[in-house]
Amino acid sequence: MIQRREFFGIAAAVPAAALTNLTGVKSRQVSKWEIIYKSPHAKPNDLSMTREGMWILDQGTDSWVSLVNVADGKVIREFKTDVNAASGVTVDEHGVMWISSTHNSLMVSCSPKDGKTIAKYWTPGAGRIYQKKGDAEGRRSKLKPAYPLEPSQAGNGSGTKSEFPYGQLPLDTQDGNGGTGAHGIVAKDGLLYFVVPPARFLVVMDPKTWVVQRTWPVPGNRTHGLTWDENRETLWNADSNLNAFFRFDMSGKLIEKIQLTDDSPVIHGAALHEGYMLCCDDVGWIWRFKM
Numbered sequence: 001m002i003q004r005r006e007f008f009g010i011a012a013a014v015p016a017a018a019l020t021n022l023t024g025v026k027s028r029q030v031s032k033w034e035i036i037y038k039s040p041h042a043k044p045n046d047l048s049m050t051r052e053g054m055w056i057l058d059q060g061t062d063s064w065v066s067l068v069n070v071a072d073g074k075v076i077r078e079f080k081t082d083v084n085a086a087s088g089v090t091v092d093e094h095g096v097m098w099i100s101s102t103h104n105s106l107m108v109s110c111s112p113k114d115g116k117t118i119a120k121y122w123t124p125g126a127g128r129i130y131q132k133k134g135d136a137e138g139r140r141s142k143l144k145p146a147y148p149l150e151p152s153q154a155g156n157g158s159g160t161k162s163e164f165p166y167g168q169l170p171l172d173t174q175d176g177n178g179g180t181g182a183h184g185i186v187a188k189d190g191l192l193y194f195v196v197p198p199a200r201f202l203v204v205m206d207p208k209t210w211v212v213q214r215t216w217p218v219p220g221n222r223t224h225g226l227t228w229d230e231n232r233e234t235l236w237n238a239d240s241n242l243n244a245f246f247r248f249d250m251s252g253k254l255i256e257k258i259q260l261t262d263d264s265p266v267i268h269g270a271a272l273h274e275g276y277m278l279c280c281d282d283v284g285w286i287w288r289f290k291m
Contacts, residue, residue, distance in 0.1 A: 027257040033264050033289040035143075036278075037073035040066040042147035044280035045087045046184060046225065046269030052076065054271060055112075057089040057099065059282065061150060065089060065099070065115060070273060073286060079115035083108050087224070088185035088194060088269070092207075098185055100194060105181035107194070109207070121210055125199025128179030135221050136241040141266045146284025184226030184237070184269065195223040195237060202226075202237065202252070216252025219244075225270030225279065236277070238267040245270070245277070260289070 041058040048055040050067075053076050058064040063086060066078035081099060086108075088100035097112040105126035109118040164170070182203070185194040192205045195218055202223075204213040220239035227236050234255065235248045243264065247256035260267070265281035272278070276288045 022254070022257060025254055025257055027259065029259045029261070030264075030289050031261045033260070033287055035265075035285050035287045037286055038146045039280060039284050039286055040064065040068065040073070040075050040078060042145070042149065042284050043282045044269065044284065044286065045282055046089045047227075047271035047278055047280055047286075048090045048186075048269075049227075049271040049273050049278075050091055054273070054278070055089050055091070055097075056280065056286070057086055057269065059085050059087060059102075065097070067112075070278075081108070081110060081115040082117045087181075087183040088226070090185045090187050090192075092187035092192070093190070098187065098192060098207075100182035100185050102181045102183065105179070107182060107185075107192075121207075123181035123196065124203055124205075124212055125196035125201060125215075126179065126181040127198040129197045129221055132221060136239075136243075138222070139241050139243060139266045141281050141283045142263060143265050143281055143283050143285055149283075183224045186226050186228060186235070188228070188232060193226065193235065195226055197221060197223050202235075202248070214252070216248065218248075219246055219254075224268050227270045227272050227277075230272060230275075236270065236272065238270050238279070240267050243267065264289075 039056055041060055041064045043059040044056050045059040046057040053067050054070045056066045063081045063083045064078055065081055067076040083099050083101035085103035086099045087102040091097050091112050097110050099108045101108050105123045107121040107123055182194040182196050192207050195202050201215045201217050203215050218237055220242040222239055222241040224240045225238035236245050238245050243260045245258040249255055265287050267279050268282050269280045275291055277291055278288045280286050
């Protein structure tokens with residue numbers, strides 16, 4: 001049975017300094033959303049729509065990728081993958097699955113049949129997500145977790161607590177970069193499009209040569225979900241902390257913004273389907289709002 005929740009309210013205020021120039025950009029607010037079902041596993045981090053169904057990528061320790069029926073979330077098939085806390089998944093036109101293995105800053109290609117790894121690549125722009133003056137504060141989910149959290153996942157998407165002040169590292173630290181790699185990823189016409197939070201940009205990559213074709217900036221410091229519009233002509237990009245979606249044309253021009261309410265779930269992965277934006281919150285729920 002589908003679990004539903006609706007919320008009406010005032011959109012959260014977003015610091016102007018955290019955004020790119022929105023002059024002339026079409027903007028609107030969305031205040032109504034609904035939970036549609038549980039994810040197959042506890043920490044869904046990305047969604048990807050295909051003709052077979054919808055892929056749900058889980059960031060838990062077993063790194064599950066599940067193909068589900070879009071209507072009811074029932075699993076068609078699923079498998080574990082050789083990635084580390086992944087945040088993005090897509091299948092290209094050649095039938096190759098690509099996963100952004102976030103915590104070790106790799107891009108991994110694998111089989112969508114069984115998850116067997118084909119190749120691994122480095123991620124341009126990977127590193128630590130930094131705080132900039134005017135950035136929106138980090139958002140945590142207000143939903144009750146759908147599953148018991150593993151001890152290592154209790155941070156709920158915002159990182160583990162540290163005994164050191166922000167920016168300071170232990171004295172025995174040997175690598176100052178560390179951090180994170182890419183998040184949302186999609187494919188089109190032989191190219192990969194993925195967002196990298198530490199760099200605050202979107203990368204257009206040729207997977208055959210692993211040469212960056214171009215980049216463009218994205219708002220905020222927690223860029224996450226990425227999905228095509230219904231015609232596959234423009235890209236929607238979600239920022240988890242700004243709690244908003246931004247639509248770009250293929251030149252990288254920002255052309256539209258959708259602002260969600262402050263009490264909506266935290267946006268992680270996203271996939272547009274039949275007039276609805278489907279999203280996942282990393283506490284085990286799949287939810288949506290009408291476009």
